[in-house]
Amino acid sequence: MRADTAAAGFAAMGSEARLSVLRTLVRAGEEGLIVGHIQARTGIAPSTLNHHLRSLSEAGLIIQERDGRSVINRANYVQLEALAGFILSECCADAESKAVTHG
Secondary structure (H helix, E strand, C coil): CCHHHHHHHHHHCCCHHHHHHHHHHHHHHHHCEEHHHHHHHHCCCHHHHHHHHHHHHHCCCEEEEEECCEEEEEECHHHHHHHHHHHHCCCCHHHHHHHHHHC
């Protein structure tokens, strides 16, 4: 994952409301949720919720799929796992190099 892609993903999660929406969708699983159900679970006003969903979608953190007149929103687990991998990819690298030079 490129650093700019990771930065955009982390920035999209940078508000408490968007993080709440994303966690709600993660909890919902592969079925996803329509906007009304997300609103009911988060308490976020519909117009504000649409703004947050757009931000999460543009960052690739959620996938939106039209189903008739409804839009199903799902967490993009592939992208979320890639973000986690990006931030953890160098975990403890400095600690390991110190152990080698001092060992």
